[in-house]
Amino acid sequence: MTDLIDGKAFAEGLRSRVGELAAAFTAQTGRKAGLAVVLVGEDPASQVYVRNKGKQTVACGMASFEHKLPAETSEADLLAVVEALNADPLVDGILVQLPLPAHIDEQKVIATINPDKDVDGFHVVNAGRLAVGLPGFVPCTPLGCVMLLKDRLGSLSGLDAVVIGRSNIVGKPMAQLLIAESCTVTVAHSRTKNLAEVVRRADIVVAAVGRAEMVKGDWIKPGATVIDVGINRVPVPASAGSEGKTRLVGDVDFASCQGIAGAITPVPGGVGPMTIAVLLRNTLVAAHRNSGLALAPDAI
Numbered sequence: 001m002t003d004l005i006d007g008k009a010f011a012e013g014l015r016s017r018v019g020e021l022a023a024a025f026t027a028q029t030g031r032k033a034g035l036a037v038v039l040v041g042e043d044p045a046s047q048v049y050v051r052n053k054g055k056q057t058v059a060c061g062m063a064s065f066e067h068k069l070p071a072e073t074s075e076a077d078l079l080a081v082v083e084a085l086n087a088d089p090l091v092d093g094i095l096v097q098l099p100l101p102a103h104i105d106e107q108k109v110i111a112t113i114n115p116d117k118d119v120d121g122f123h124v125v126n127a128g129r130l131a132v133g134l135p136g137f138v139p140c141t142p143l144g145c146v147m148l149l150k151d152r153l154g155s156l157s158g159l160d161a162v163v164i165g166r167s168n169i170v171g172k173p174m175a176q177l178l179i180a181e182s183c184t185v186t187v188a189h190s191r192t193k194n195l196a197e198v199v200r201r202a203d204i205v206v207a208a209v210g211r212a213e214m215v216k217g218d219w220i221k222p223g224a225t226v227i228d229v230g231i232n233r234v235p236v237p238a239s240a241g242s243e244g245k246t247r248l249v250g251d252v253d254f255a256s257c258q259g260i261a262g263a264i265t266p267v268p269g270g271v272g273p274m275t276i277a278v279l280l281r282n283t284l285v286a287a288h289r290n291s292g293l294a295l296a297p298d299a300i
C-alpha cells in the first residue's frame, strides 16, 4: 500500500503553531510581524501563490503588504521598492515573486533584499550560510519537503536521495538540506543519463522538474518515499463540459506510483501548502531576530 503524505494537514498544524507565536510576538512588541510580497506582472503560477499566501498571512495574525506592479515596471523602480521595504520597520520579511519579466535582472533584485528580511532564502548570503551550515533563512519549498520527510521517516541518515532538478530555488537547496541530514545525495537534471535507473536507486525521490507527470511508477524503488514538488496546470481531457478547464498535476505520475512507492505527496495538497506555511514561519523568525527577541530554534 502507498501512504499519502498529507502536506495540507501538516501545513495547517505548522500555521497554527506560527499563529500562536505570532500572537505572543504582538503581545510583546505591540505590533504584528509583517510580510511584504512584490508581484511584477501577471505570471499565473505566482498569482495562485499570492492569493493563498495573503489570506494565510492574515489568518496567522501577521500583517500582509502587497505590492502589485505592472509588467513594464523598470528594474530601477523595482529596486527602489525593495529598498523602501528594507528600510520599513513594519516589514520583517520581503518576497519578490519569481519569475520576473525578462527585462529585469533577477539576481540584482535578490541581491538588493536585506539578507535579514530574505524569508525566501534566495540571497547569496543565505545560500552561502546554508552551504556552510550556518543559521540563516532556508528556501521555503525545500525546507517544507524536509519537514515532511522527517515526519514520515524519522532520521534520514544514510538514506539514498535523488533530487531531480538543480534550480537555485528548489533543487540545489534541497540537495544541501539532504546532505545536512546525512543522506547520500544525487542531483539529476536535463543532461542526466539513464534517469529512470538513477531514480530507481533512491530511498527518497524529490521531483522538481517542471514537467507534468514525467516521473513514472516503474522508476520508483518499491517502498521509496516520493516528494512531488511540481506544480503544472494542464488541460482536462476533452469531454462534455470540460472545454477550457485545467487541473493541477505534479512532476510525478501519481497513479502509476500507487502500490510501488511507500508514500507519496499529492498535488495539490502536498508540497505547495508547506511552502506557504514555511514562509510564514520564516517571517516570524525574521520578526523576532529583527526585534532582538529570542526564539528557540526548535520553537516552530
Ligand SMILES: NC(=O)C1=CN([C@@H]2O[C@H](COP(=O)(O)OP(=O)(O)OC[C@H]3O[C@@H](n4cnc5c(N)ncnc54)[C@H](OP(=O)(O)O)[C@@H]3O)[C@@H](O)[C@H]2O)C=CC1
Residues within 6 Å of the ligand: 045, 141, 164, 165, 166, 167, 168, 169, 170, 171, 188, 189, 190, 191, 192, 195, 208, 209, 210, 211, 229, 230, 231, 232, 251, 271, 272, 273, 275
Ligand atoms: N510546490 C511549490 O511550492 C513549488 C513548486 N515549484 C514547481 O517545481 C517545479 C520545479 O521548479 P524550479 O526548480 O523553479 O524549475 P526550473 O525550471 O528552474 O528547474 C527545473 C530543473 O529540472 C531539470 N529538468 C528539466 N527537464 C528535465 C528532464 N527532462 N529530465 C531531468 N531534469 C530535467 C532542469 O535541468 P537543467 O538545469 O539541466 O535545465 C532544471 O534543473 C516546477 O513545476 C515548479 O512549478 C516551484 C517552486 C515552489
Ligand SMILES: Nc1nc(=O)c2c([nH]1)NC[C@@H]1CN(c3ccc(C(=O)N[C@@H](CCC(=O)O)C(=O)O)cc3)C=[N+]21
Residues within 6 Å of the ligand: 045, 046, 048, 049, 052, 095, 096, 097, 098, 099, 120, 140, 141, 231, 248, 267, 268, 269, 270, 271, 272, 273, 275, 276
Ligand atoms: N519568490 C518566490 N518564492 C516562491 O516560493 C515562489 C515564487 N517566487 N514564484 C512561484 C513559485 C510557485 N510557488 C507555489 C507555492 C505554493 C503553491 C500552492 O499553494 N499550491 C496548492 C494549490 C493551489 C491551487 O489550488 O491552485 C497545492 O499544491 O495544494 C503553489 C505554488 C511558490 N513560488
